Structures are given as structure tokens and as C-alpha cells.
Amino acid sequence: xxxxxxxxxxxxxxxxxxxxxxxxxxxxxxxxxxxxxxxxxxxxxxxxxxxxxxxxxxxxxxxxxxxxxxxxxxxxxxxxxxxxxxxxxxxxxxxxxxxxxxxxxxxxxxxxxxxxxxxxxxxxxxxxxxxxxxxxxxxxxxxxxxxxxxxxxxxxxxxxxxxxxxxxxxxxxxxxxxxxxxxxxxxxxxxxxxxxxxxxxxxxxxxxxxxxxxxxxxxxxxxxxxxxxxxxxxxxxxxxxxxxxxxxxxxxxxxxxxxxxxxxxxxxxxxxxxxxxxxxxxxxxxxxxxxxxxxxxxxxxxxxxxxxxxxxxxxxxxxxxxxxxxxxxxxxxxxxxxxxxxxxxxxxxxxxxxxxxxxxxxxxxxxxxxxxxxxxxxxxxxxxxxxxxxxxxxxxxx
Amino acid sequence: xxxxxxxxxxxxxxxxxxxxxxxxxxxxxxxxxxxxxxxxxxxxxxxxxxxxxxxxxxxxxxxxxxxxxxxxxxxxxxxxxxxxxxxxxxxxxxxxxxxxxxxxxxxxxxxxxxxxxxxxxxxxxxxxxxxxxxxxxxxxxxxxxxxxxxxxxxxxxxxxxxxxxxxxxxxxxxxxxxxxxxxxxxxxxxxxxxxxxxxxxxxxxxxxxxxxxxxxxxxxxxxxxxxxxxxxxxxxxxxxxxxxxxxxxxxxxxxxxxxxxxxxxxxxxxxxxxxxxxxxxxxxxxxxxxxxxxxxxxxxxxxxxxxxxxxxxxxxxxxxxxxxxxxxxxxxxxxxxxxxxxxxxxxxxxxxxxxxxxxxxxxxxxxxxxxxxxxxxx
Ligand SMILES: Cc1cc2nc3c(=O)[nH]c(=O)nc-3n(C[C@H](O)[C@H](O)[C@H](O)COP(=O)(O)OP(=O)(O)OC[C@H]3O[C@@H](n4cnc5c(N)ncnc54)[C@H](O)[C@@H]3O)c2cc1C
Numbered sequence: 001x002x003x004x005x006x007x008x009x010x011x012x013x014x015x016x017x018x019x020x021x022x023x024x025x026x027x028x029x030x031x032x033x034x035x036x037x038x039x040x041x042x043x044x045x046x047x048x049x050x051x052x053x054x055x056x057x058x059x060x061x062x063x064x065x066x067x068x069x070x071x072x073x074x075x076x077x078x079x080x081x082x083x084x085x086x087x088x089x090x091x092x093x094x095x096x097x098x099x100x101x102x103x104x105x106x107x108x109x110x111x112x113x114x115x116x117x118x119x120x121x122x123x124x125x126x127x128x129x130x131x132x133x134x135x136x137x138x139x140x141x142x143x144x145x146x147x148x149x150x151x152x153x154x155x156x157x158x159x160x161x162x163x164x165x166x167x168x169x170x171x172x173x174x175x176x177x178x179x180x181x182x183x184x185x186x187x188x189x190x191x192x193x194x195x196x197x198x199x200x201x202x203x204x205x206x207x208x209x210x211x212x213x214x215x216x217x218x219x220x221x222x223x224x225x226x227x228x229x230x231x232x233x234x235x236x237x238x239x240x241x242x243x244x245x246x247x248x249x250x251x252x253x254x255x256x257x258x259x260x261x262x263x264x265x266x267x268x269x270x271x272x273x274x275x276x277x278x279x280x281x282x283x284x285x286x287x288x289x290x291x292x293x294x295x296x297x298x299x300x301x302x303x304x305x306x307x308x309x310x311x312x313x314x315x316x317x318x319x320x321x322x323x324x325x326x327x328x329x330x331x332x333x334x335x336x337x338x339x340x341x342x343x344x345x346x347x348x349x350x351x352x353x354x355x356x357x358x359x360x361x362x363x364x365x366x367x368x369x370x371x372x373x374x375x376x377x378x379x380x381x382x383x384x385x386x387x388x389x390x391x392x393x394x395x396x397x398x
Numbered sequence: 399x400x401x402x403x404x405x406x407x408x409x410x411x412x413x414x415x416x417x418x419x420x421x422x423x424x425x426x427x428x429x430x431x432x433x434x435x436x437x438x439x440x441x442x443x444x445x446x447x448x449x450x451x452x453x454x455x456x457x458x459x460x461x462x463x464x465x466x467x468x469x470x471x472x473x474x475x476x477x478x479x480x481x482x483x484x485x486x487x488x489x490x491x492x493x494x495x496x497x498x499x500x501x502x503x504x505x506x507x508x509x510x511x512x513x514x515x516x517x518x519x520x521x522x523x524x525x526x527x528x529x530x531x532x533x534x535x536x537x538x539x540x541x542x543x544x545x546x547x548x549x550x551x552x553x554x555x556x557x558x559x560x561x562x563x564x565x566x567x568x569x570x571x572x573x574x575x576x577x578x579x580x581x582x583x584x585x586x587x588x589x590x591x592x593x594x595x596x597x598x599x600x601x602x603x604x605x606x607x608x609x610x611x612x613x614x615x616x617x618x619x620x621x622x623x624x625x626x627x628x629x630x631x632x633x634x635x636x637x638x639x640x641x642x643x644x645x646x647x648x649x650x651x652x653x654x655x656x657x658x659x660x661x662x663x664x665x666x667x668x669x670x671x672x673x674x675x676x677x678x679x680x681x682x683x684x685x686x687x688x689x690x691x692x693x694x695x696x697x698x699x700x701x702x703x704x705x706x707x708x709x710x711x712x713x714x715x716x717x718x719x720x721x722x723x724x725x726x727x728x729x730x731x732x733x734x735x736x737x738x739x740x741x742x743x744x745x746x747x748x749x750x751x752x753x754x755x756x757x758x759x760x761x762x763x764x765x766x767x768x769x770x771x772x773x774x775x776x
Contacts, residue, residue, distance in 0.1 A: 202742075205738075280766060342599075344553060346596060378732055
């Protein structure tokens with residue numbers, strides 16, 4: 001065993017850091033650091049900077065404009081980006097649809113859609129969940145009925161993250177009702193400009209607009225927009241989810257969050273001493289740091305096991321649970337670290353250009369709403385309960 | 399032993415619980431919490447009329463209650479409605495200090511308080527004092543017959559709307575000393591009082607208050623010159639009980655809603671409450687909320703007793719409430735899935751209040767440390 005990066009990997013890391021130093025606009029990293037809301041334009045700007053470098057699609061093979069990086073390289077990249085407060089890339093096109101098209105799409109679909117993901121022409125969102133179908137995704141009801149060379153789609157999707165910015169949505173739709181639920185699902189690519197589609201905002205508990213409901217009323221979708229075979233969509237859907245879950249582990253985000261927490265705990269005072277010296281607080285911080293140390297390696301072990309580009313299997317469930325629990329614990333500690341200043345909240349202070357003096361320490365304002373917002377981490381992408389079911393079935397054989 | 403409330407308290411509970419149900423439904427609450435005023439003067443007057451404020455004061459102070467169990471009854475219902483009106487600052491902390499230390503002349507204000515005509519807030523915490531009660535750097539300097547106050551008070555609950563502030567300030571001693579702290583009644587509109595009002599994450603009103611050479615008369619001093627600590631500790635104990643009971647009320651609501659959801663939300667062809675993974679967690683939740691109720695009862699019972707008993711009991715309550723509160727809030731959101739993350743639904747607002755209550759009058763860690771210290775002092 002060798003737990004160090006190889007010489008080439010260190011060189012790669014240095015290259016990534018240099019790139020971030022040169023190319024990551026400070027305006028963006030300041031926003032990420034201060035938890036200021038990123039606009040659509042901000043996210044697009046960062047995508048195009050990465051794309052110019054050829055570093056946008058870290059998971060894709062070179063042939064399709066990806067980096068062809070090894071899992072370790074991807075990890076190095078993610079960690080360095082988080083440490084530099086780079087915006088996270090929007091995962092729907094890059095991390096989810098991309099791999100599905102590469103594995104299951106037609107050459108034509110790949111040629112058409114993949115470059116448009118890279119150059120920012122298309123912003124994708126994910127139409128899986130429905131009001132009645134969350135954990136039990138296979139029970140989904142949105143109908144697609146064949147009509148010549150089109151499908152007519154009717155139904156409703158929900159929790160569509162950043163759907164308000166998207167011009168395309170990939171959807172699971174029911175194309176057969178006369179069979180086992182998993183067997184009658186197809187995977188459709190739908191242009192959001194098609195008549196009959198309506199997007200309505202859902203406001204989350206922290207007062208943000210991040211998710212949406214999407215309604216389909218007799219929406220006409222060309223059959224050529226189907227990925228793979230009719231009624232075989234479940235296979236592709238599951239393949240996509242393993243990618244979604246690994247992304248959610250967010251080791252880089254946790255490392256960065258922990259650093260931020262330490263800065264705060266050094267600055268906050270308890271009886272005239274830095275909070276970081278308080279044995280109760282120090283203990284909890286150390287525990288989460290130790291968990292994260294282990295998680296880093298678990299993550300690398302899983303990644304190393306899938307060297308060669310395959311999707312991780314049930315192991316991704318492990319990464320998702322552990323990764324999200326750690327991130328949530330860091331959010332919780334950060335909230336606690338603020339003491340009473342965890343309470344004040346000025347919504348406008350999350351907008352770029354707000355220049356009133358902060359209430360309490362300048363880092364305080366977004367902390368509690370982040371804590372609440374990140375409760376989502378253990379719910380979406382297949383809830384942590386569902387991941388445990390997967391682990392007990394797939395890994396333990398129970 | 400009798401764990402039932404007496405007849406008077408049961409009536410009080412029924413009155414307030416009906417009021418909250420009928421006049422303070424979720425939609426009304428969200429409207430009030432979202433408005434600039436921070437609370438509804440109309441609702442405040444109605445609740446005063448019902449005797450809710452009076453129930454928080456003892457007879458000798460013009461009320462008809464004021465004991466631990468009165469506080470418990472009232473604040474449990476306040477929690478059940480996530481009522482944003484300033485009961486804590488006005489009737490428990492501010493009002494409690496005036497009742498405890500005030501001269502007859504000073505206590506005259508309590509009539510207005512109980513009648514709903516005046517609100518108070520306790521301006522005590524400071525940017526670096528965190529949850530310590532003796533960490534006071536605001537100064538009070540003698541000037542002629544009166545005093546001049548200077549300092550910064552932070553996250554004053556109800557400070558955005560209070561008519562009168564009860565301000566703590568140091569007349570002598572070092573930063574963390576218990577001796578040397580005095581209390582002053584300061585008109586919120588007095589010269590030199592600079593208020594920065596804001597809302598909190600959970601929709602309540604608060605303020606940071608800067609005092610710049612605020613001149614007050616000798617009659618503004620509550621109690622003696624520098625011996626207010628014991629009264630502050632006592633009022634805070636009452637506040638801790640109130641907040642713990644409030645959290646309990648909110649947790650009961652959240653627990654019931656979650657149970658209801660487990661029974662009605664279908665996935666995989668069955669109500670999700672059929673999954674053992676959730677059943678056991680719901681069972682834990684129930685158990686912990688019962689434990690929370692017991693610790694609040696303990697604190698209510700100890701409130702009028704000997705200092706050490708009282709302080710241990712309230713620290714125990716706040717610590718346990720903090721732990722159970724986090725569990726209840728997080729589990730309720732989790733078991734609701736995506737719905738638990740939405741603004742439109744009431745449950746997450748209860749969850750937010752429960753979590754934020756940990757940041758008031760000392761969090762879980764603070765009261766754990768304090769409980770250990772008090773135990774070794776016994
Ligand atoms: C902020 C946010 C963003 C999202 N973004 C997207 C998106 O972009 N696209 C998209 O398609 N979806 C998205 N989702 C939806 C997400 O995937 C679902 O919320 C999730 O799958 C859970 O479904 P549900 O909310 O219906 O909860 P339910 O399935 O109703 O679950 C409720 C509770 O029951 C538990 N449970 C259910 N079944 C079992 C079982 N068999 N055993 C044990 N426990 C069980 C769950 O774990 C949960 O705790 C998002 C959700 C959120 C909150």
C-alpha cells in the first residue's frame with residue numbers, strides 16, 4: 001500500500017492549484033466563501049472557464065470532450081476546487097445525463113447533446129420525482145403515449161432543482177402500465193420550451209427558490225429524444241443515480257466547511273477564551289474531523305476500485321450516507337459555534353452588492369439557513385434510509 | 399403525587415390553547431412573523447385581555463400566577479402556536495426583573511405590562527458574552543444624580559419592539575465578575591439608544607442595541623448598585639423554563655405531525671409507517687419527548703426553591719431540551735422527505751423554532767458545563 005499520491009499526481013495537483021490561482025475569478029470565490037447566492041450567469045461563467053481549459057467534464061472520456069482523468073485525479077481536482085472556493089459545477093448535464101448518454105445513448109444523441117452541455121448551450125434539470133413517487137420512484141405516473149413518431153407526455157414532476165434556469169429536462173415517464181412498475185418506464189429528453197410545460201417555484205424552508213414543480217400538459221416529444229430502449233428506462237435511471245450519489249458525498253465541501261468552522265471557532269469567545277479550546281466543542285470538532293479523515297480514504301478506496309470509468313455500485317450508497325452525515329454535522333457545529341448570533345437573519349445579505357454592515361460577525365448570516373438547507377442532503381438522491389436498504393440488500397444480502 | 403395541573407391552570411391552558419387554535423392558525427402566524435412590526439399589537443392585546451400576561455406574574459405583582467407551572471402551561475401553548483409575540487422579554491425576563499427588584503414606583507409599569515399596554519425587553523447579552531450571565535462590559539458611570547450608559551447589547555429578544563429596555567451594565571469589577579453588575583430601566587426611544595432591528599431565522603423580532611452616552615436618572619436603577627447578578631440569574635432561570643416549555647409544545651406538534659405523516663404517506667404500496675426503520679425512530683422520538691416533558695416538570699417544580707436546586711434543574715432542562723430538540727427537528731424533517739423542506743408547510747417552521755431555541759439563554763453545551771459545575775458545587 002502507498003497512501004501518498006504518485007509524483008505525477010502531485011504534479012497534477014500543483015497544476016490544478018495554479019490554474020485555480022490564475023483563472024478562478026475572485027468575485028466568484030468571494031461569493032462562494034461568503035455564501036452569497038450564485039446567479040445563473042455566475043454558474044455559467046465558471047463552467048465556461050473550466051470548459052476553455054478542457055476541465056469541465058471530469059467524468060467523461062476524452063473522446064467526448066471529457067478529461068479522461070483517473071478517479072484519483074478527479075478527487076484531487078474536487079478537493080482543490082473546494083479549497084479555493086470555486087463554485088460547484090451544476091451536476092445535471094455533466095455528472096448525470098452525460099454518463100448516461102455516453103453509455104446508453106445513440107452516437108447521434110451523443111454528438112448532439114454532449115457538446116451543448118460543455119459549451120453551456122443547454123442547462124439540464126432532472127425530472128425523476130413526482131408528488132406520489134419519491135423513494136418509490138418506480139411508481140411514477142407521468143404518462144408518455146406513443147403517437148406516430150412522437151410521445152404525448154402528461155403528468156407532473158416535482159423537486160426539480162434549478163429547473164427555473166433549465167432549457168432541457170431528462171425525465172422518467174411511464175410508457176407501459178400493464179407490467180411490473182420497473183418495466184414500463186422510459187427515459188426521455190424534453191425541451192422545456194415545448195408547449196404544455198409549466199414550471200412553478202417551490203420555496204424551501206430557508207426561504208430560497210431552488211426547487212420547482214414541472215407540469216406537462218399534452219407535451220409532444222419526438223421519439224428520437226428517447227434514450228435507449230422503450231420501457232428499459234429503469235436501468236439507465238439507476239445507472240445515473242450511482243453517479244448522483246457519489247457526487248453527493250462532497251468530501252471537498254466537507255473539508256472546506258471544516259476549515260471554515262475552525263476559523264470561526266478560533267474567533268468566537270467563550271468566557272474570554274477561544275471556543276476552539278472548549279473541551280466540549282473541541283471534542284465534537286475532533287470527532288467530525290476524524291470521521292472525515294476516514295471518509296477521505298473510504299472515498300478513495302471506492303474510487304480506486306472503479307478505476308477505468310465504471311460506475312460505483314452499492315458502495316456509492318455508503319459514500320452518500322457517510323458523506324452527507326458528516327457535512328450535516330459540520331453545518332450543525334458551525335451553527336452552534338456562533339452562539340446567539342446564529343439567530344439574526346437578513347435575507348438580502350445573501351445577494352451580491354448588499355453593503356450594510358453585518359449583524360454580528362461577518363460570517364454569521366448564512367450559517368443557520370445553510371444548516372437548514374442542508375437537511376436536504378440526507379433526503380435527495382435517494383434518502384439515506386433508502387441507501388441503507390440498498391446496502392443491506394446489495395452488499396449484505398439481507 | 400399528582401401530575402395534573404390544578405383547576406386554574408387547566409382553565410388557563412384551555413383558554414390559550416383554544417385561542418391559538420382559532421385565532422393564531424399557521425397562516426396568521428406566518429403573516430405576523432413576516433411583517434415589519436415583528437409582532438401583532440392586536441394579538442398581543444387580545445392575549446393580554448385573556449389574562450395570559452397576568453398569568454406569568456405573581457399576585458403581589460398584580461398578576462395571578464407566576465409560578466413555575468404557570469410558566470410551563472403558558473409557554474407550552476406558545477410553542478404549540480409558534481407565537482411570536484414578546485412574552486419572554488416582556489413578562490418573564492424584563493417583567494420578572496422589575497417585579498423582583500423594582501421599587502413600588504418602578505413596579506407601577508407592571509400594570510401596563512399585564513394590561514398589554516407596554517412591552518419590555520432584557521438587554522443583557524453582548525457580542526462576545528455568548529451565554530455567560532456575568533460577562534458584561536457595558537458600563538454605567540455616575541453623573542450627578544444619574545448615570546451614563548455605554549455599550550453594545552446583542553440579539554436582544556423583542557428588543558426591536560420593546561417600549562422599555564432593562565439594561566445590564568457594569569458599575570465596578572472586571573469583565574467576568576458577578577459583582578458589580580447593575581440594571582437600569584431605559585426608555586427605548588431615549589437619546590443615544592441606537593437600535594438595529596432585525597428578524598431571526600425562525601421569524602421572531604430581535605435587535606442589537608448600541609448605547610452611546612445614554613443619560614438616565616437615578617430612578618432608573620433597579621435594585622442596588624452592582625448586586626443584580628442574583629436577580630439576573632433568577633430571571634434567566636424563569637426564562638429557561640419558559641423556553642424549555644415552549645420547545646416542548648413545539649416538539650409535541652412536530653411529533654404529532656410526523657406520526658400523522660407516517661400513517662398517511664404511501665410509498666411502495668404501504669404507509670411509510672410500516673417500515674421498521676421508521677417505526678423505531680418514531681418510537682425513540684416519542685420516548686425522548688416524554689423525557690423532555692419530565693425535565694420541564696422538574697424545572698417548573700424547582701423554580702421557586704433553593705438556588706442550587708433551581709439552577710441545576712433549569713440547566714438540566716435546557717441541556718436535555720437542546721438534545722431532544724435537535725433530534726425531533728431533524729428526524730421530523732427527514733421522515734417527511736422533501737415536504738419537510740418546504741416553506742409552505744408548517745412543520746419546518748416549528749423545527750426551525752426548536753433549533754433556534756437552543757441559541758437562547760444558553761445552549762446544550764453551555765448548560766452541560768454548567769450542570770457539571772453546579773453538581774460539583776453541591
Ligand atoms: C432540495 C431537494 C432537491 C431535490 N432535487 C431533485 C431533482 O432535481 N430532481 C428530482 O427528480 N428529485 C429531486 N429531489 C427529490 C428527492 O429525490 C426526493 O425527495 C427523495 O427521493 C425522497 O422522496 P420523498 O420526498 O417523496 O420522500 P418519501 O419517499 O415520501 O419518504 C419519506 C420518508 O420515508 C422514508 N422511507 C421511504 N421509503 C422507505 C423504506 N422503504 N424504508 C425506510 N424508509 C423509507 C424516507 O427515507 C423518508 O425519510 C429533491 C429533493 C429535495 C428535498
